[in-house]
Amino acid sequence: MNKRILLALLLLLPVRLAGADSQWILQQSTLSYHVSHPLHQMDGVSHAARGKGVCHDGQCDFLIAVPVKSFESGDSNRDLHMLQVTRGAEFPMVIVRTRVPEGASTSAMIRADLEIQFAGQTAHFKQVAFQLVTQGDTTRLSGTIPATLADFKIDPPSLLTIPIKNDIPVRVDMTWQKEK
Amino acid sequence: MTPNALKPVLGVAILIVLLALISLPLRAQTLGGSLSGIVTDASGAIVPNAKVIIKSVATGQPTESKTNLAGFYSVANLSPGEYEVSVSAEGRGAKVAKVTLTAGAKQTLDLALVAPSSNAGGPSLSDLGFSPAQTQGNPQQQALLDRRSHMLKVHQRLGLITTGPLAATIITSLNAKGRRGTPGNPTGRNVHTALGAVTAGMYFTTAYFAIRAPKVAGTKTHGPIRVHKALAWVHGTGMVLTPILGAIAYSQLSNGQRVHGIAKAHSAVAVVTGAAYGAALLSVSVKF
Numbered sequence: 001m002n003k004r005i006l007l008a009l010l011l012l013l014p015v016r017l018a019g020a021d022s023q024w025i026l027q028q029s030t031l032s033y034h035v036s037h038p039l040h041q042m043d044g045v046s047h048a049a050r051g052k053g054v055c056h057d058g059q060c061d062f063l064i065a066v067p068v069k070s071f072e073s074g075d076s077n078r079d080l081h082m083l084q085v086t087r088g089a090e091f092p093m094v095i096v097r098t099r100v101p102e103g104a105s106t107s108a109m110i111r112a113d114l115e116i117q118f119a120g121q122t123a124h125f126k127q128v129a130f131q132l133v134t135q136g137d138t139t140r141l142s143g144t145i146p147a148t149l150a151d152f153k154i155d156p157p158s159l160l161t162i163p164i165k166n167d168i169p170v171r172v173d174m175t176w177q178k179e180k
Numbered sequence: 181m182t183p184n185a186l187k188p189v190l191g192v193a194i195l196i197v198l199l200a201l202i203s204l205p206l207r208a209q210t211l212g213g214s215l216s217g218i219v220t221d222a223s224g225a226i227v228p229n230a231k232v233i234i235k236s237v238a239t240g241q242p243t244e245s246k247t248n249l250a251g252f253y254s255v256a257n258l259s260p261g262e263y264e265v266s267v268s269a270e271g272r273g274a275k276v277a278k279v280t281l282t283a284g285a286k287q288t289l290d291l292a293l294v295a296p297s298s299n300a301g302g303p304s305l306s307d308l309g310f311s312p313a314q315t316q317g318n319p320q321q322q323a324l325l326d327r328r329s330h331m332l333k334v335h336q337r338l339g340l341i342t343t344g345p346l347a348a349t350i351i352t353s354l355n356a357k358g359r360r361g362t363p364g365n366p367t368g369r370n371v372h373t374a375l376g377a378v379t380a381g382m383y384f385t386t387a388y389f390a391i392r393a394p395k396v397a398g399t400k401t402h403g404p405i406r407v408h409k410a411l412a413w414v415h416g417t418g419m420v421l422t423p424i425l426g427a428i429a430y431s432q433l434s435n436g437q438r439v440h441g442i443a444k445a446h447s448a449v450a451v452v453t454g455a456a457y458g459a460a461l462l463s464v465s466v467k468f
Contacts, residue, residue: 039466050310052303061302065223067314075403077332077464080396084329089321091225092314097302117223160340160465 021102024060026051027138028175031066033147035073036165044071044082053176055102064096064174068118085157086119094118105139105178108132114145123151130172137178145170213281215263216254217289219247221272222305224315226251227293230269237262237278250319260285267291292316328394335389339461342382349375350454353447356433363433373430376423383419387412404463411460418453425449 029049035042048070053062068088073079083089095117104110111127130143148166149156156163215234219227230247238261247253253267260283267275275291292312305315349372356372358364390412401409425446429439439446 050308052307054303063303063305063308065305065308065310065315067310073403075405076399076401077403077405077408080325080399081329081332084322084325087322089325090317090319091223092317093224093305093310095223095305099302117225120225161337 021055021057023055023179024051024053024062024139024176025179026064026174027177029064029066030171030173031071032171033071033168034171035168037159038162039159040164042073042075042078044073044079046070046072049174051174051176058102060100060102060104062096062098062100066094068092068094081157085154086152088119091118091120105132105134105176116145116147116151119152119154121152123147139176139178141172141174141176143172145172212257213260213283213285213287214254214256215258215265215279215281215287215289216252217291218251218317218319219253219267219269219275219291219293220251220316221269221293224292224305224317226317226319227269227272230267230272230293232265232267234258235264235266237264251317252319265289265291267293269293290316324394324396328396331389331393335386335393338382338386338389342379342386343457343461345375345379345382346454346457349379350450353450357429357439360438362438363436366434369430369433373426376426380419380423387416407463408460411456411463414456415453415460418449418456422446422450422453 026049028047029051030045030047031049032043032045035044046066049064049066051062051064053060055061068086069079069083069092071079071082073082097115098112100110100112109129109131111129114125114128116123116125125145125147128143128145130141133140147168147170149164149168150166156166158164219230219232221227228247228249228251230251230253232245232247232253232255233242234245234255235242236259243255243258245253245255247267258281260281262278262280265277265279272293275293277289277291279287279289281287290312292315352368352372352375355365355368357369425443428441429443429446432439432443
C-alpha cells in the first residue's frame with residue numbers, strides 16, 4: 001500500500017514541478033490611501049486584499065486584488081461618497097498586476113512596474129520602489145504607490161465647494177509567504 | 181341551405197380564421213423566451229459593446245447581439261431549448277456558457293469574461309477566492325449611489341447658502357422689538373420676520389434633500405456623520421418651534437403688548453437652533 005502511495009507521489013511530482021516553480025501567498029496586508037483637503041487630512045484603510053504570485057522560469061507574476069468598498073476612513077458617509085466617485089459599485093475591485101524576478105525577494109529593495117485597474121481605468125506605474133524584509137519564507141514588503149485621481153480619471157470630490165488634492169498616495173504594507 | 185343563408189356562416193368562419201391568424205404571432209411571442217444579462221471582464225468591470233452570440237444547440241441557428249454602455253444585453257423571442265452563449269470583447273477576453281430556455285421564460289445569464297491569453301501564465305482573480313458577488317459590477321447600485329451623492333451635494337450647497345439668511349435673521353432680531361420686550365419698531369420686526377420665513381423655507385428644502393437621498397442597504401452609520409445626524413434632531417425641532425414661537429411673539433408685539441408667556445422662549449430656542457445648525461455644519465467640515 002505504501003509503495004503505491006510512493007509511486008503515485010513520484011508520478012505527480014514532475015507534474016507539480018512543471019506547473020509552477022514556486023508560488024507566493026499574501027498572508028497579511030494593510031493598504032491605505034491618503035486624501036488631502038484644506039480642512040481635512042484623512043486615510044482610508046483596508047486589510048481585505050488577497051494576493052498570489054506564481055513563479056515560472058525565474059519570473060514571478062503577482063496578482064493582488066482588494067474590494068473598493070473594504071476601505072474605511074472612519075466615516076461611513078465619506079466612504080459611500082468615495083465608493084460613488086470611484087464608481088466602486090460598477091467596478092468593485094482594485095486589481096494590481098506586476099512581474100518581478102524570482103530572486104528579488106533576497107534584495108532589500110525592489111522596483112516594480114505596476115498595472116492597476118481601478119474605477120474602470122487601467123494605469124501603469126513604472127519603477128515603484130518597495131522595501132523588503134525577508135525572514136525564512138516570509139517577506140514583508142512596504143512602499144508607497146504615487147497614485148493620483150487623474151490617473152484613473154476620477155473627478156476630485158469637494159467639500160464646502162473646495163476640491164480635494166489630486167494626489168492620493170497609496171501606502172502598501174504586505175506580508176507574503178513563499179510556498180514550494 | 182340557400183346561398184343567402186350561408187352568408188352569415190361564411191362571415192363568421194372568415195372572422196374566426198382572421199382572429200386565429202392575428203393571434204398566431206401573439207401566441208408565438210408568448211411562447212418565446214428571452215435571455216438577458218450583464219457582461220463583465222475578469223476584474224468585474226462592465227464590458228460595453230461586447231459581442232454576444234446565442235446559438236441554438238438543436239438547430240445551430242445563431243442570434244447576435246451586443247452589450248450596451250451598461251454591459252447589458254437582451255435577446256427576446258427565443259424558442260424553448262438549449263443554447264450556447266458565447267461572448268467576446270477585444271482585449272478583454274471571452275466566455276462560453278450553456279443555458280436552457282423554457283417557454284415564455286425570462287432567463288438571466290450574467291457572464292464574466294476570461295482574460296485573454298497574454299496573462300494566462302499568471303494567477304487569475306478566481307485564484308484569489310473572491311466570490312462572483314464581490315467581483316461583479318452592479319450598475320443599479322452605482323446608479324443609486326450617484327443619485328444619493330447628487331442629492332447630498334444639493335443638500336450641502338443649500339445648507340451652506342442657508343447660513344446667510346440664518347445669520348441675517350439672528351442679526352436683525354436685535355431690532356425686532358424694543359427694550360425689555362416692548363413693541364418697538366415695526367419695520368425691524370417685519371424685516372426679521374421676513375428673513376426668518378426665508379430661512380425656514382430654505383432650511384426645509386435643504387432637509388428634504390438629505391431625508392429623500394436614497395439609503396444604501398447594509399451600511400452602518402459611524403463617524404462624524406452620526407454627530408451631524410444627531411444635531412439635525414436638535415436644529416430640526418428648533419426650526420419647527422422657532423417660527424411658531426416667533427409668530428406668537430409677533431402677534432403680541434403687534435397688539436402693543438410685551439412679549440410674554442411661552443413666546444418669551446423664542447429667542448432662546450432660536451439661539452439653540454442656530455448653534456446646533458452651526459455645529460452640524462462643522463461636524464462634517466472640520467476634523468476635530
